Amino acid sequence: MLPEKTIERLSKYRRYLLEKLEQQEEYLYSHELAAALHLTPEQVRRDIMLIGYTGTQRKGYSIKELIEVISKILDGDNKINAVIIGMGHLGKAISNYFSIKRSNIEIVAAFDIDSSKVDRIISGIKSYHVDNLDLIINETDAKIAILTLSPAGAQDITDQLVYAGIKGILNFTSVTLRVPEDVYIENYDMITSLEKVAYFVKENINNEGTL
Amino acid sequence: MLPEKTIERLSKYRRYLLEKLEQQEEYLYSHELAAALHLTPEQVRRDIMLIGYTGTQRKGYSIKELIEVISKILDGDNKINAVIIGMGHLGKAISNYFSIKRSNIEIVAAFDIDSSKVDRIISGIKSYHVDNLDLIINETDAKIAILTLSPAGAQDITDQLVYAGIKGILNFTSVTLRVPEDVYIENYDMITSLEKVAYFVKENINNEGTL
DNA sequence: AAAACAATGTTATTTTAATAACAATTATTT
DNA sequence: AAATAATTGTTATTAAAATAACATTGTTTT
Ligand SMILES: NC(=O)c1ccc[n+]([C@@H]2O[C@H](COP(=O)([O-])OP(=O)(O)OC[C@H]3O[C@@H](n4cnc5c(N)ncnc54)[C@H](O)[C@@H]3O)[C@@H](O)[C@H]2O)c1
Ligand SMILES: NC(=O)c1ccc[n+]([C@@H]2O[C@H](COP(=O)([O-])OP(=O)(O)OC[C@H]3O[C@@H](n4cnc5c(N)ncnc54)[C@H](O)[C@@H]3O)[C@@H](O)[C@H]2O)c1
Numbered sequence: 001m002l003p004e005k006t007i008e009r010l011s012k013y014r015r016y017l018l019e020k021l022e023q024q025e026e027y028l029y030s031h032e033l034a035a036a037l038h039l040t041p042e043q044v045r046r047d048i049m050l051i052g053y054t055g056t057q058r059k060g061y062s063i064k065e066l067i068e069v070i071s072k073i074l075d076g077d078n079k080i081n082a083v084i085i086g087m088g089h090l091g092k093a094i095s096n097y098f099s100i101k102r103s104n105i106e107i108v109a110a111f112d113i114d115s116s117k118v119d120r121i122i123s124g125i126k127s128y129h130v131d132n133l134d135l136i137i138n139e140t141d142a143k144i145a146i147l148t149l150s151p152a153g154a155q156d157i158t159d160q161l162v163y164a165g166i167k168g169i170l171n172f173t174s175v176t177l178r179v180p181e182d183v184y185i186e187n188y189d190m191i192t193s194l195e196k197v198a199y200f201v202k203e204n205i206n207n208e209g210t211l
Numbered sequence: 212m213l214p215e216k217t218i219e220r221l222s223k224y225r226r227y228l229l230e231k232l233e234q235q236e237e238y239l240y241s242h243e244l245a246a247a248l249h250l251t252p253e254q255v256r257r258d259i260m261l262i263g264y265t266g267t268q269r270k271g272y273s274i275k276e277l278i279e280v281i282s283k284i285l286d287g288d289n290k291i292n293a294v295i296i297g298m299g300h301l302g303k304a305i306s307n308y309f310s311i312k313r314s315n316i317e318i319v320a321a322f323d324i325d326s327s328k329v330d331r332i333i334s335g336i337k338s339y340h341v342d343n344l345d346l347i348i349n350e351t352d353a354k355i356a357i358l359t360l361s362p363a364g365a366q367d368i369t370d371q372l373v374y375a376g377i378k379g380i381l382n383f384t385s386v387t388l389r390v391p392e393d394v395y396i397e398n399y400d401m402i403t404s405l406e407k408v409a410y411f412v413k414e415n416i417n418n419e420g421t422l
Numbered sequence: 423a424a425a426a427c428a429a430t431g432t433t434a435t436t437t438t439a440a441t442a443a444c445a446a447t448t449a450t451t452t
Numbered sequence: 453a454a455a456t457a458a459t460t461g462t463t464a465t466t467a468a469a470a471t472a473a474c475a476t477t478g479t480t481t482t
Binding site: 029030031041045046048049054055056057058059060061 | 457458459460461462
C-alpha cells in the first residue's frame, strides 16, 4: 500500500501529464514536473520509484507510459463508479467539473429530493429522486458517493448509502458522519482550507524579513 | 509557528465546539472531540497543549475558553478580509456556505467578468466587475483571494491580485499558478480527493478480511 | 478525610514523509 | 571513440507527525 501523500501526488501528476500529452509532448524530466507542482525533483523521482516505473536517464520519463502506470495504480483493473447526492450549486459545479476534466472515476447518477431537479440530465449526468437510491446504486454497482446535499439529510442518506453498498464517501456537508469501519470517509471543508491560508498569511506578514 | 496539520485540526475543533456551545454544553473531554472527528484523544490533547491551553482534570476543557484560545490563534488580533473571483456555480456555493457557517474571515467582495453577474448582491456579498479589482482590494484591505473563475483567466487575474497586495490564495481552478515566494497558495482539487477515496476503497475491498 | 478513579499534560517512542547525497547510466559533444 | 554533462534510481539522513506511555492531579465516592 502506497503512502497517502504519494496517492495524492500521483493524481496531480496524471492531470499534468495528460495536459502535456495533449500538447504532443513525449518526454519530461522530474524537475519539470516538480517545478509545475511546487515540489522537489527528489520527491517526484521517489514517488515514481515507489510505483515501480523507470524512465531513461538523460531523457526523462515517457509521458504516455507514466500515465499508464499511474492509471493502473489509481484506477486498478476495473473502473469505479460514483454517485452524487444533492444537485444544488455545489453538486452542479462538481458534476460539470467532472464532465470537463476527465477522470477514470465515472459519476453514473445524481440524486436530489427536490422534484424540480429530478428526472433530467444535468452536465451529462442523469438525476433521480432519492427514493431510487438503493435501486440505482445496485444497478450501477457504484462504490463511492459524493455528498453535496443540505446538512439536515446527511446522516440519514449516509445510512442508506452504506446499506446500499457504498464503500467510500467524499463528504462536503459540515456534518460529522457516523459510518462502519470499512467505509472510507474523506471530509472536505473550504473553511478549514481558508483558515489555514489566513493563518500562514498572518505569520508571513508578522515575520516579514525575519526569515 | 504551529504545524500545518495542527492548524487544520484547530479549525475543525472550533467548528465542532461552536456546535456544542449552541447546544448549551459547557465542558468536553479530549476523547469526545477525538471520536467526533475520527482522531485519537492523544492527538487532541497534544494539539491543545501546543496552543498553551489547559483544561481541568476529570472535568475536561471549557468549551467557551477553548474556542477563545483557538480563535486567538487562527484569527489573530484583527480579522482578515477575503475576496472571491468568479461567481459561477462554485463561487455561489462558497459564498452561500460562508454566509451560513460563520468564520472570522470575512468575504468582503466578489468579482466576475460577466456583466449579468455584476453590481448586485449575491448571498450577502456585493459583486463587482473585475475591472474594479485593484480599487476594491485596496479599499477593503483584503489579503486573501478565492479563485473560482474559469481556468482561462486564472493566471492573468492572479498577477493582478498579487499586484493589488493579496498575500494568500485558495485556488480551485485547475491551473498551476505562478506567484512570488511571499504569497501562500493552497490548491484544492476534488478529483484528487475523489481519486484518493477510490484508491483506498479498492485497497479495502482487495484486502477484505486480511487486515 | 482517605481512597479510588478518570481525566489531563508532557515526555518518549514509533511511524511516516521529505530531503539530500551520490553512484550508475545514457545521451551528447568534442 | 573518449570525455563530458545531465538525469535517473536508490539508499541514507533528517524532519515532521502521530501514537503511546505514564506520572500528575482534580473530582467523586465511600
Ligand atoms: N465543505 C464545503 O467546503 C462546502 C462548501 C459549500 C457548501 N457546502 C455544503 O454543501 C451542501 C450543498 O451546498 P449548496 O450550496 O449546493 O446548497 P444547495 O441548497 O444549493 O443544494 C443542496 C441540494 O441538496 C438537495 N437536498 C436536500 N436534502 C436532500 C436529501 N435528503 N436528499 C437528496 N438531496 C437533498 C436540495 O434539494 C438541493 O438541491 C450544503 O450542505 C453546504 O453546507 C460545503
Ligand atoms: N478544484 C475543484 O475541485 C473544482 C471543482 C469544480 C470547479 N472547479 C473550477 O472552478 C471554476 C469555476 O467552476 P464553476 O462550475 O463555478 O464554473 P462557472 O462557469 O459556473 O463559473 C465561472 C465564473 O467565472 C467567471 N469568469 C470567467 N472569467 C473571468 C475573469 N477573467 N474574471 C472574473 N470572472 C471570470 C464567469 O463569468 C463565471 O461566472 C472553474 O475553473 C472550474 O474548473 C474546480
